[in-house]
Amino acid sequence: GNSVTQMEGPVTLSEEAFLTINCTYTATGYPSLFWYVQYPGEGLQLLLKATKADDKGSNKGFEATYRKETTSFHLEKGSVQVSDSAVYFCALSTYGGSQGNLIFGKGTKLSVKP
Amino acid sequence: KAGVTQTPRYLIKTRGQQVTLSCSPISGHRSVSWYQQTPGQGLQFLFEYFSETQRNKGNFPGRFSGRQFSNSRSEMNVSTLELGDSALYLCASSLTGVDSSYNEQFFGPGTRLTVL
Numbered sequence A: 001g002n003s004v005t006q007m008e009g010p011v012t013l014s015e016e017a018f019l020t021i022n023c024t025y026t027a028t029g030y031p032s033l034f035w036y037v038q039y040p041g042e043g044l045q046l047l048l049k050a051t052k053a054d055d056k057g058s059n060k061g062f063e064a065t066y067r068k069e070t071t072s073f074h075l076e077k078g079s080v081q082v083s084d085s086a087v088y089f090c091a092l093s094t095y096g097g098s099q100g101n102l103i104f105g106k107g108t109k110l111s112v113k114p
Numbered sequence B: 001k002a003g004v005t006q007t008p009r010y011l012i013k014t015r016g017q018q019v020t021l022s023c024s025p026i027s028g029h030r031s032v033s034w035y036q037q038t039p040g041q042g043l044q045f046l047f048e049y050f051s052e053t054q055r056n057k058g059n060f061p062g063r064f065s066g067r068q069f070s071n072s073r074s075e076m077n078v079s080t081l082e083l084g085d086s087a088l089y090l091c092a093s094s095l096t097g098v099d100s101s102y103n104e105q106f107f108g109p110g111t112r113l114t115v116l
Helices: none
Strands: A003-006 A011-014 A019-021 A023-026 A032-038 A044-050 A056-059 A062-065 A075-077 A086-093 A108-113 B005-007 B010-013 B019-024 B031-038 B042-050 B053-057 B064-068 B074-078 B087-094 B111-115
Touching (some): A003 A086, A019 A108, B005 B087, B019 B087, B019 B111, B031 B074, B042 B074
Parallel strands (some): A011 A108
Antiparallel strands (some): A003 A023, A032 A044, A086 A108, B019 B074, B064 B074, B087 B111
């Protein structure tokens, strides 16, 4: 079946450090891929998305490229800030570009120290 | 525009009881999806409603049910609560949901259910 695997946390970085959170997926067909962020006490927010191979999603300095050959969608940011501290979820959907029935990874907690 | 609202935010119940959670989608959104979030299992899809009909369902027992009203508001019900039902229940709304080319899901803050 379809599944998402992302690196276990927690991840602790100093401000301005480079961030990578690995995400790989298994899916039949051609999934759309997403990164969501969850701040403490809040629901999920869509951070970025990619709907086909080689697409690059980007938002707020975060980027991820849909790599079909390696079935990966790693999240990167060149310089993290304390305000980026949150839990990050990689997710996929196999319903075209829509997000009905999202399948999530376990989440990676990021803590950024000043 | 108001976001997705969920009530109540926190709930404590005992085993064997039943519970009803409510979700009000963003105005104009017709699709509502429910997810369960636990430390062990992570985020899991429960079901999706569109135009008062359940359109998609995850792999949960029949104790978990839901419905959607004509104004798109949705409720989910869990009967005969078990300790393992303790979780954060998240609701998400989108314009039309699964069958459209792209519809972002907007999540509410969740209802934290604790079963004692």
